[in-house]
Amino acid sequence: MRKFASRMYVRIYAALLACLVIAAALFAFIHLWIEPARHVHGFSGVDASVDGLAPPAGASQEELQRALIRWRRELKADLALYGADGRQLGTIGRPLPGPDLDMRSSGVMPAYPSVFAFKLPDGRWLIAQKAYPHNASAAMLVLLLMIAATVAVGAYPVVRRITSGLEQLQRSVQAWGRGDLAARVPVQGRDEVAQLAASFNESAARIEALVGAQKSLLANASHELRSPLARIRMAVELLEDSASPAMRQELGRNISELDQLIDELLLASRLDAAPADSVGQEEVDFTGIVAEECARVGAALDGVAGILRGDATLLRRMVRNLLENAKRHGGSAQVSVALARDGDGDAGGGMASVRLEVCDGGPGVPPEERERIFEPFYRLPGASEKAGSVGLGLALVRQIARRHGGEVECLPNGARGACFRVRLPSGGRTSA
Structure with missing residues (x-):
């Protein structure tokens, strides 16, 4: 039974049902307050008062109207006075139906449950119906507001509890997708969200252990x-x-x-x-690194980049891999390298970034392969192993760029060749 009660749909259904029950109770209370049909029996026992206030049969119209006003104050109702023959003699308030002449005494009219008929001693009939309170519209508005408030207050804790669990699950899944394999979801309760969180935690733990073992094996094997x-x-x-x-x-x-x-x-x-934020943050002369690597392979360099914040060793490896890849696949054409600084954080134009472009004159990369070449151990179709590539160079370029908050992409270099563009957040100053 407790397991059934912890189900999410049961809790939502119970919360809505409770809100509807409370709303129905409020509606019944307001309805009893403003609905005259529920007060018709309040006329019972006032026959003597009505008889005492009744004007004589031959009274003038003014006397009849004054009598109706007195009756209205006494009964707090809309009134109509009819003769014994059913002819209307006077009225005050809303229009009321004529008497049922078959009735032998005062009472509720069979055809109109909210109307009470007083039979006067001389055979005349006084028809009465409780008047709506002057604040009936305001009462209905208050009723609607109370119903809305009841539903809002009653449903919020249940809905918030469910959505908070889903939000925690979403944050953990996003963190796990960004590479934080240690991310877990707090398990609260025993509903479907808690079961999903527990399942995610178990799966994440197994995958983390598997990836950790794989990384450890690869690192140990490489070292050995x-x-x-x-x-x-x-x-x-x-x-x-x-x-x-x-x-x-x-x-x-x-x-x-x-x-x-x-x-x-x-x-x-x-x-x-290594964690995603473990990259060093020392100031690096990126222009100097690129210039040294270009001189090593005989590439032409144009432009300056300035100072970056990052790991100098990793940035040098990134540049070297790009240049060696261009030299390897560019044929006899000279490799060209361009450096530029985009944006100006101080001028309100967004975050400044450094752009590095390494272009060759080789056969180029087909459009459908421009993303796959960044996968580990992937070679273009027809590439020879004798070219010296093991398929890890460009994968490392992307890893290093992303560790520094940047990205790399492969673009066509005009009619022939490929151009690799790296964008990195500068986080430093422009060199002189």
Whole structure:
């Protein structure tokens, strides 16, 4: 029974039902106050008073009207005086029906339950109906306001409890989607939202453990590969005299690729394992870093960027990966690099940012592949493994850019080639 009562739909239904019951009670109270049909029996026992106030049968019209006014004050009702033959002699207030001549004594008129007929001693009839209070409209308005307030006050705690649980679940899911795998939802109650929160917590814990084990395995395996790689490198050096130049060159190239793969795997694992806000915030001369890397590969640099806040080592790796990727796939064309500073936070034009563009003259990237090339270990169709790429360079570029609050995208470079554009929040000053 308690499990059934904790169901969300039962609580919503019970809250609405309680509000409707209270509203019905309020309506009945107001209705009894302003509905004259409910007070018709209040005329019983006042026959003697009516007889005493009755004017003589031959009274003038003025005397009849004064008598009706006195009756109205006494009975607090709308009145009409009829003769024994059913002819109307006078009226005050709302129009009232004529008497039922078949009635033998005073009482409620059968055809009109809210109308009372007084039979006077001389055979005349005084028809009475309780008058609506002057504040009947105000009473109805108050009734509607009370009903609205009752529904609002009665339903709010239930609705707020449900929505607060959903809001907590939403915040935790969003945090979990942003990479905070430790995010959990507080479980309160035993309704459907609480069950959903518990299920989410269990699933998140399993996924966190699985991802953690995967990252740990990858990092440990990458680290352990350093030792056999060093031994292979030493063995190649010992074979320098006996092996052919072509074999030594091929072995050296393979070792370099393996060394690069291990280095990038270790960096990717470190970035995945570190919290999102763990990037250093020292001032970095981004223009100097880009200029040094351009000089290393012989790329043309145009423009300046200024000072950034971030991790100098990671930013250098990002620039180096972009330049090596452009050099690798750009053919014989020279790689061009452009730096610019967009926006001006001090001038009210929004947050200032630094734009880095690395463009090559190679075959370019098809539009449908421009997002996939940022996936780990993804190579364009037809790409040769001998090109030296392991498929992690651009994935690391995106990871590093996002860790610094930026983004990277692949664009066409005119009719031929590709252009990689990185935008990073400056967070610093322009260099001289």
